[in-house]
Amino acid sequence: MVSAATRKNLLKVRVMDFITSIAILPLLFGCVGIFSLFKLLQYMRMKAYIRNAVVIITGATSGLGRECARVFFAAGAKLVLCGRNREALEELTRELAASRVTEVQTHKPYIVTFDLADPGAIVAATSEILQCFGYVDVLINNAGISYRGAIIDTSTDVDKRVMETNYFGPVALTKALLPSMIKRRHGHIVAISSIQGKISIPFRSAYSASKHATQAFFDCLRAEMEQYEIEVTVISPGYIHTNLSLNAITADGSKYGGEAPVSLLFCEKLLVSHRETFCSYLINLYLFIQI
Ligand SMILES: NC(=O)C1=CN([C@@H]2O[C@H](COP(=O)(O)OP(=O)(O)OC[C@H]3O[C@@H](n4cnc5c(N)ncnc54)[C@H](OP(=O)(O)O)[C@@H]3O)[C@@H](O)[C@H]2O)C=CC1
Numbered sequence: 001m002v003s004a005a006t007r008k009n010l011l012k013v014r015v016m017d018f019i020t021s022i023a024i025l026p027l028l029f030g031c032v033g034i035f036s037l038f039k040l041l042q043y044m045r046m047k048a049y050i051r052n053a054v055v056i057i058t059g060a061t062s063g064l065g066r067e068c069a070r071v072f073f074a075a076g077a078k079l080v081l082c083g084r085n086r087e088a089l090e091e092l093t094r095e096l097a098a099s100r101v102t103e104v105q106t107h108k109p110y111i112v113t114f115d116l117a118d119p120g121a122i123v124a125a126t127s128e129i130l131q132c133f134g135y136v137d138v139l140i141n142n143a144g145i146s147y148r149g150a151i152i153d154t155s156t157d158v159d160k161r162v163m164e165t166n167y168f169g170p171v172a173l174t175k176a177l178l179p180s181m182i183k184r185r186h187g188h189i190v191a192i193s194s195i196q197g198k199i200s201i202p203f204r205s206a207y208s209a210s211k212h213a214t215q216a217f218f219d220c221l222r223a224e225m226e227q228y229e230i231e232v233t234v235i236s237p238g239y240i241h242t243n244l245s246l247n248a249i250t251a252d253g254s255k256y257g258g259e260a261p262v263s264l265l266f267c268e269k270l271l272v273s274h275r276e277t278f279c280s281y282l283i284n285l286y287l288f289i290q291i
């Protein structure tokens with residue numbers, strides 16, 4: 001015999017079941033709708049942010065830089081393309097001009113050539129960059145070189161060359177462009193780092209070190225620039241198939257010119273190089289669980 005109270009509870013459960021079954025679909029669609037709307041607004045904001053923005057891209061002759069140039073050009077940005085090879089940059093501007101973009105008004109890019117590893121050239125390049133459109137909205141520090149070699153065989157000159165290109169060059173260019181951004185209280189500085197800015201890899205010491213330094217410098221910059229409303233972003237990609245490996249320099253400074261497969265020795269050394277990190281993670285985890 002079911003008591004009156006139990007019957008009342010059963011009724012309550014049925015009513016709740018009914019409400020849940022009819023509410024679940026609208027709720028689900030509602031969430032998907034809100035998420036899609038959020039994504040659409042984000043996309044529209046991004047497009048508006050880029051359209052007519054003055055964007056400087058270093059290392060625009062190849063790989064990631066070249067691809068960024070295509071995307072930003074199509075989005076209506078006012079580009080200043082930088083690199084060492086004027087011919088390659090001119091070819092890129094011809095390609096961009098020939099591409100059919102119907103949605104937005106596009107702008108003819110400027111070209112500024114300079115060597116990031118030459119501190120003297122950066123000062124002159126900065127004033128040339130600023131003369132193009134009078135100001136800079138976004139600086140993409142993309143240019144870089146890779147390095148392959150054993151530390152024991154590598155001359156300090158090679159370490160310095162990688163650091164000059166990947167670290168000191170972008171730092172000098174950023175510092176040179178900062179005053180104009182601070183004056184306008186507006187700007188966005190992007191540094192293309194790497195996973196190797198967070199994890200060092202054997203036989204890549206100079207490259208990994210330059211990317212760790214990049215990560216550290218631009219993290220500090222982000223905190224210091226907050227008061228001027230200048231944004232700083234560090235991007236840390238994994239492997240992307242570009243000319244980076246081909247253009248890598250070796251222990252004696254010569255061009256690598258090949259693409260070596262990942263060897264077992266490499267994997268073994270990688271584990272050794274991260275033994276300390278791995279151990280400290282385990283110790284931290286242990287302490288965390290204990291506390
Ligand atoms: N490809 C990958 O797997 C990854 C790449 N990255 C980073 O992405 C960035 C772009 O690399 P990616 O496109 O792959 O490589 P690429 O070799 O294809 O492009 C490198 C660019 O840097 C320029 N550059 C090199 N040295 C100098 C210099 N001294 N002065 C001025 N410009 C220079 C080159 O121009 P020039 O015509 O003058 O040689 C070229 O445009 C680098 O910072 C790299 O470290 C990060 C993670 C992964």
Ligand SMILES: CCCCCCCCCCCCCCCC(=O)OCC(=O)COP(=O)(O)O
Nearest residue numbers: 146147194195196237238239244245248274278
């Ligand atoms: C317990 C130990 C854990 C260890 C985890 C290690 C994980 C290592 C991931 C390695 C990812 C590497 C991404 C590198 C991104 C990058 O910068 O690529 C470009 C180059 O490295 C340069 O090209 P090259 O072919 O010359 O090396």
